[in-house]
Amino acid sequence: MTAALPPALQQAVERLLAFLAQDGCTDAEFDALACQLFELQYTHDEPYRRFCQRRGMTPRRVTGWRDIPPVPISAFKDATLSCVPPADCERVFMTSGTTRGDVKGRNHHPTIAVWDRSMQQHFARRFMHGAARLPMLLLFPDERELPNSSLARYLSLAARTWGGEGSRSYVDARGLDVDGVCRALEAAVARGQAVALLGASYSFVHLLDALQAQGREFVLPPGSRILDTGGYKRQAREVPLDVFYDDLVRGFGVPRERCINMYGMTELSSQFYDDGNARVPSVKSGPHWVRTRVLDPLTGRDMPPRERGVLAHCDLANFNSATAILTEDVGIAVERGFLLLGRAEGAEAKGCSLAVQEFLEAARA
Template identity: 45%
Template sequence: MQNDYPAIKHLVKEFILNHKNQNDSFSEVAKQLFSFQYQNNQAYRKFCRKRRISPNNVHTFTDIPPVPINAFKEATLACSTAEDAEAIFMTSGTTNPEKKGKNIHQDLEVYDLSMETYFKDCMLPDLDRIKLIILFPSKAEMPNSSLAHYLDLAKKQFGTTESEYVVSKDGFDMERLKQLLFVAEKTNEPVFVLGATFSFIQFLDECSEKGIQFQLPTGSRIMETGGAKGKSRSVDTVELKNKLANLFSIPSYACGNMYGMTELSSQIYNQDFKQYFLKQEQQPSFMKSPHWVKTLIVDPETMLEKPEGEKGIIVHYDLANINSVLAIMTEDVGVKEGEGFHLLGRAEGAEAKGCSLAVEQFLSSNREDLT
């Protein structure tokens, strides 16, 4: 049924671009996408059949069974072959270098549209372009990194010609970063510093040790993207935000956070800068998904949605994830609040056991393909 791919891609693109009646139509688009993935994604189809779920008995998007995120390390979850892919994004393999999750993209048209639309909405609502200083290696150096592709897009679509990378596979050029920040102070040109969390932590330690602080121009901002696991010491997110705001002498609302993962095709952001720009009442910092992603907080054993204020496992329904699976159960713990959620960290205890059970259920449904 791969000949249906252009039609389903067009449907999702229209949904991303059209902001009207989204709540009414999300399930309709999700059901059509699920039908496409059920027919074309063999490993996912076996998982669904084990649960006695098919397009015939899915009535709303919550009926679509989410795949545990570690399943991407155990099976090929794709509607097309790797040979036909424009891109294959792979996880870092921090936990187990022998097993890396793979998200196979037949093309990147919807992925790029998703990134550009919500990045602009949340992080650059006031500007078309700004000088970007990127704390991560380039796409050329890391072609299988979804984050490298994401930051390359940001540079191309929203960066000025003076934008540049200060991290490469050879290391982090902190002296160059300091130089660029001092130039911004002198020229009064706003800058946008963005990249992996562990690089920001390294830079914080360097500047703290040497007693360095910057006075960045009005309109400057930063955005850290997670990814500190196994790379540096752990820092509480609120503490990190406060320290970065102090280091760069920028208001806390100008400190952005992006939540994303290789296995998804969309990103989620805190809403601080957008609230400030729209002159909305500043609320406690929370993450909010774009309208083409539904994020639920669930009990990992029952898969029932948790009431607001109760912690559970985060499940994303991402319409932009066309070529793999739209429903993914993460190993992250969150709490729903209003239209968004708070990210609390990795699953432990009962939540972790529930996630492990979900992986085992996936493996049992695909056992003959994995032996």
């Protein structure tokens, strides 16, 4: 059982839950809550406070979300970023550890209620599109198998909230149950019932390879949809985006407009979606409680529109660790969102590394 939240944190949770339930917000409302949460983190999150002090940013100097120093994403591997002791947290999500071996980033959640509300509010609008329930075939382990995986929580929560009869995971310690997926798809086709396939991008690659080897293809009923996320992470062969989505159309008969990509990460508490992948790269955008900047990682300055830089997100739902995160993903700002172009390389990667070094020097001072 988790400990009761300190009064300041409990008040922040209540404000956040109400804010997430709003139908949008003004820039002034976003800035006001961002500043309140920054003061909370500055006060109770010691490694982050030291980093902000090194940047010369205090609650008195932060007047809006753009003033909040973004934490380099790798800092979650090297420091405990939390306003409460980790032992008092209801859930701790861990990264896969693919970039630095067994070193895993950790994001601590004193209560999972905010994370869940963030996921549910945005998922309903961007993926369900008014549908009440759909049979959901999950190409990823259930959260009971991976309790520290934010993606496992995300998919299991989707199935519990919106999944129709027969919704379940088709991946366990033995691997992907290709035959089970095929039987479920065959039943959906026979009934003329729309179905949703959701999972890691690399799981779709494995499933498509298995279907091709068996000479099998499906034409799923109208209203069926697909959600992929996470890229390949060295667990499948690399597939160009256009080829990948063409293969989904060929394998399942779902139009590219109904093939949604979700962009998320353990170090955040919210997700980004596109509106289908008729064209790639597709425009990604978040909910009203998230703002995104495209930065030069060496200077920290915003890049002009249509110029590439490193993505930095301010996610108010990430109230306990750090609302502002500097990723290692490259993108460009466009109307209504951003284009995700891949991982930082060259000068961009060097800038990210210097940001991490600066954080560690401050945190250990």
